[in-house]
Amino acid sequence: MHTKTSCLLPGYCFLIATLLLLTLFKPVFASNENKITIAFRFDDYSATSNTLLEKNLINAFDKNGLSITIGVIPNIMTGDYHQSDGDSYETLPENKKDILRNAYFKGVIEVALHGYTHQRNKVSQTMSEFAGLEYEKQYDLLKTGQTMLEEIIHAPVTTFIPPWNSYDNNTLKALDALDFKTISADFNGTYNTTTPLQFLPFTCDLAGFKSTLEHAEKRKGNSPLIVVMIHQYDFLEISSERGSYYFQEFENLLHDLALRNDLVLTDLAGVENYYQNIYAPKYNQLVTTKKLFLKAFPVQLVAPPNLYMSDTFLLEQKLFVYLYLYLIPLILAFAFYFILQRIWVRRNMQIPFTGIITLLLFTSIFIFTRLNPGGYKITLILQILSGFFLALTILRYRRNKTVSY
Numbered sequence: 001m002h003t004k005t006s007c008l009l010p011g012y013c014f015l016i017a018t019l020l021l022l023t024l025f026k027p028v029f030a031s032n033e034n035k036i037t038i039a040f041r042f043d044d045y046s047a048t049s050n051t052l053l054e055k056n057l058i059n060a061f062d063k064n065g066l067s068i069t070i071g072v073i074p075n076i077m078t079g080d081y082h083q084s085d086g087d088s089y090e091t092l093p094e095n096k097k098d099i100l101r102n103a104y105f106k107g108v109i110e111v112a113l114h115g116y117t118h119q120r121n122k123v124s125q126t127m128s129e130f131a132g133l134e135y136e137k138q139y140d141l142l143k144t145g146q147t148m149l150e151e152i153i154h155a156p157v158t159t160f161i162p163p164w165n166s167y168d169n170n171t172l173k174a175l176d177a178l179d180f181k182t183i184s185a186d187f188n189g190t191y192n193t194t195t196p197l198q199f200l201p202f203t204c205d206l207a208g209f210k211s212t213l214e215h216a217e218k219r220k221g222n223s224p225l226i227v228v229m230i231h232q233y234d235f236l237e238i239s240s241e242r243g244s245y246y247f248q249e250f251e252n253l254l255h256d257l258a259l260r261n262d263l264v265l266t267d268l269a270g271v272e273n274y275y276q277n278i279y280a281p282k283y284n285q286l287v288t289t290k291k292l293f294l295k296a297f298p299v300q301l302v303a304p305p306n307l308y309m310s311d312t313f314l315l316e317q318k319l320f321v322y323l324y325l326y327l328i329p330l331i332l333a334f335a336f337y338f339i340l341q342r343i344w345v346r347r348n349m350q351i352p353f354t355g356i357i358t359l360l361l362f363t364s365i366f367i368f369t370r371l372n373p374g375g376y377k378i379t380l381i382l383q384i385l386s387g388f389f390l391a392l393t394i395l396r397y398r399r400n401k402t403v404s405y
């Protein structure tokens with residue numbers, strides 16, 4: 001029993017020291033790349049969307065020598081596509097096909113598939129055209145949509161933007177089978193680490209772009225990547241309620257961005273030319289780092305912006321959280337130790353050794369694994385309990401040592 005306990009404290013200290021050292025060595029790992037990559041994505045181009053706005057948007061990118069991914073709905077449901085029971089649809093008219101074709105050949109846009117009808121399906125609990133459907137059905141929808149778009153631009157369409165950013169594992173399987181290269185949804189999507197797809201979830205909408213860029217500027221050395229999701233309702237001319245920019249303001253913004261040499265501006269397909277590692281393992285890293293943060297800190301305190309960051313940065317972030325998770329129990333353990341020592345000496349209390357160790361292990365496991373059921377408050381309670389049980393363990397160990405000598 002003695003040997004087991006005596007391993008505990010040095011082990012703990014060793015771990016803390018290692019984590020501290022790794023944090024100190026940050027400059028060694030830091031990347032030299034000081035650029036921010038920004039990819040633009042515009043959703044909901046269809047027979048019923050605002051053609052004038054789309055022409056102006058494409059024109060604005062063209063004028064500044066930039067490109068944007070246009071998410072096209074090839075056969076939109078007319079009427080309210082949030083309803084699953086409608087049955088009238090409309091394919092792109094010739095003028096809208098021409099706009100796409102011309103802009104594509106100029107290199108101003110990437111054409112992406114944004115659903116087939118964008119209509120909510122009958123099976124999914126949440127808004128989704130794809131999630132919940134059988135594989136064959138999803139494959140057919142994707143293939144039909146992809147073929148329709150490929151016939152317009154006479155080139156492969158390899159990026160998929162699921163309506164409402166919602167999809168499931170069958171969607172990924174069907175995308176793989178249809179030679180799609182990229183999926184752009186959000187940070188709540190499913191993934192498996194074997195798919196060859198690139199994951200480029202949107203990191204902000206147009207309203208949140210400026211603050212996201214500010215976050216990215218503070219972390220320039222860590223290769224931030226921003227994916228901006230734009231809808232027609234982001235423009236005040238289209239929607240005075242949801243809009244955040246007048247078109248002219250947006251055009252000015254784009255112009256300013258284009259002049260900066262610390263930014264790389266591209267469409268979704270272009271990201272791979274500037275940014276390594278945008279596959280499922282990276283997406284997994286981003287999602288797990290975010291979850292870890294939310295386990296330790298209140299969301300308003302941390303608010304980790306959904307940015308793509310370098311592997312080094314994500315590792316640092318994780319180490320930082322782990323350090324916090326370990327340090328708090330350790331500091332508390334010392335405090336508890338001195339308090340408990342006094343009570344112990346006065347009353348000569350008996351403490352069941354196996355019980356303490358079990359509780360210590362139990363609380364530690366809950367802190368450091370996914371078993372933790374809630375946010376930072378539960379974590380804090382577990383940290384306090386761990387500190388308490390650790391103090392008891394040290395106390396018990398030291399007393400036994402005194403007794404045996």
Ligand SMILES: [Zn+2]
Binds near residue numbers: 043044163164
């Ligand atoms: Zn949409």
